[in-house]
Amino acid sequence: MRIQVVDHPLVAHKLTTLRDERTDSPTFRRLADELVTLLAYEATREVRTEEVSITTPVAPTKGVRLSHPRPLVVPIIRAGLGMLDGMVRLLPTAEVGFLGMVRDEDTLEVSTYATRMPEDLSGRQVYVLDPMLATGGTLVAAIRVLVERGVDDVTVICLLAAPEGVALLENELADLPVRVVTASVDERLNEHGFIIPGLGDAGDRLYGTAG
Numbered sequence: 732m733r734i735q736v737v738d739h740p741l742v743a744h745k746l747t748t749l750r751d752e753r754t755d756s757p758t759f760r761r762l763a764d765e766l767v768t769l770l771a772y773e774a775t776r777e778v779r780t781e782e783v784s785i786t787t788p789v790a791p792t793k794g795v796r797l798s799h800p801r802p803l804v805v806p807i808i809r810a811g812l813g814m815l816d817g818m819v820r821l822l823p824t825a826e827v828g829f830l831g832m833v834r835d836e837d838t839l840e841v842s843t844y845a846t847r848m849p850e851d852l853s854g855r856q857v858y859v860l861d862p863m864l865a866t867g868g869t870l871v872a873a874i875r876v877l878v879e880r881g882v883d884d885v886t887v888i889c890l891l892a893a894p895e896g897v898a899l900l901e902n903e904l905a906d907l908p909v910r911v912v913t914a915s916v917d918e919r920l921n922e923h924g925f926i927i928p929g930l931g932d933a934g935d936r937l938y939g940t941a942g
């Protein structure tokens with residue numbers, strides 16, 4: 732597994748406001764959307780392309796276009812939905828599949844409550860969107876589903892990661908073609924499985940359901 736922390740002043744600036752407890756839901760949604768687009772620019776560096784011949788108004792030339800089949804983008808519902816628009820802004824022709832997953836707040840065990848994706852994903856390149864990589868349980872389960880369906884290239888985009896979650900992915904998915912792109916690897920998890928310093932509960936902050 733490879734991990735890339737995007738080191739860019741605009742990413743750091745937006746992430747700081749996102750973390751701030753005073754940031755309201757509308758601002759949080761907008762910043763998450765903007766951050767994803769910045770992270771996606773790095774995350775799509777290895778998107779599959781093919782050469783094409785075109786003619787400009789003055790001369791023939793060669794260029795590239797996205798290969799077929801197009802990449803599949805999979806937001807992990809619920810919080811990952813807050814990243815979808817920012818991603819498809821860069822990849823407007825991507826196919827979109829959905830995985831609904833939630834972790835039990837006490838045991839931190841993950842369960843899957845919705846799956847809406849093509850059955851056969853043989854040879855597909857996939858971008859998984861989930862703002863938080865905490866214990867890593869959610870992403871390990873999600874990536875296993877994708878790989879079982881034939882996916883051979885997975886890039887995860889998350890806003891924040893914890894070292895514990897990164898280690899779990901490294902251990903559990905060691906032999907799989909997985910790359911994680913994030914704005915930060917934070918210090919640690921607390922006793923409730925929350926990222927420290929983190930940004931709190933991403934789903935609650937996106938959708939105003941805290942408290």
Ligand SMILES: O=P(O)(O)OC[C@H]1O[C@H](OP(=O)(O)OP(=O)(O)O)[C@H](O)[C@@H]1O
Binds near residue numbers: 835864866896924934
């Ligand atoms: O790495 P993990 O320890 O598995 O935790 C990360 C998961 O927790 C959050 O989802 P949550 O279960 O709160 O669901 P929600 O998106 O519906 O709020 C977050 O969006 C991740 O999916």
Ligand SMILES: O=c1cc[nH]c(=O)[nH]1
Binds near residue numbers: 865924930933
């Ligand atoms: O810090 C965390 C950990 C898991 N899920 C969240 O939304 N936040």
Ligand SMILES: [Mg+2]
Binds near residue numbers: 810932933934935
């Ligand atoms: Mg949540």
